[in-house]
Amino acid sequence: MALLRRKSKQNTEVNLWELIPVRKFEFEKSENELVTILIPKFTNKFLVQYLMPRLKYQFIKIKLDEIGSAVWNEIDGKKKVGEIADILEKKFGEKIQPIEERLSKFFTQLKLHQFIDFIKEEK
Secondary structure (H helix, E strand, O other), rough: OOHHHHOOOOOOOOHHHHHEEEEEOOEEOOOOOEEEEEEEEOOOHHHHHOOOHHHHOEEEEEOOOOOHHHHHHHHHOOOOOOHHHHHHHHHHHHHHOOHHHHHHHHHHHHHOOOOOOEEEEEO
């Protein structure tokens, strides 16, 4: 009977502004500083070894706009989301307002599509 028990989900709230985002994929920059995220088409070792070299396009390309590219460039695995928000607010000013809503939605989408991971700051 113990095998059929479900794990209880703990309702723990985490402050997004205190988390540190970490990139999971490589990227390219264009001349005008716009970022293109490169996602490999296959992750299976066999397919990567034998099929990927024969493909014309080995990656799925996700192009980001000006603000998305600025956010992606600031993700370095050391800065918290709150620090990134401060940098972007200084850089873009009123163009990025309301910054809290926009950044939380953007980071949620990046995490949902598994482009980034979050780590907690170790004290």
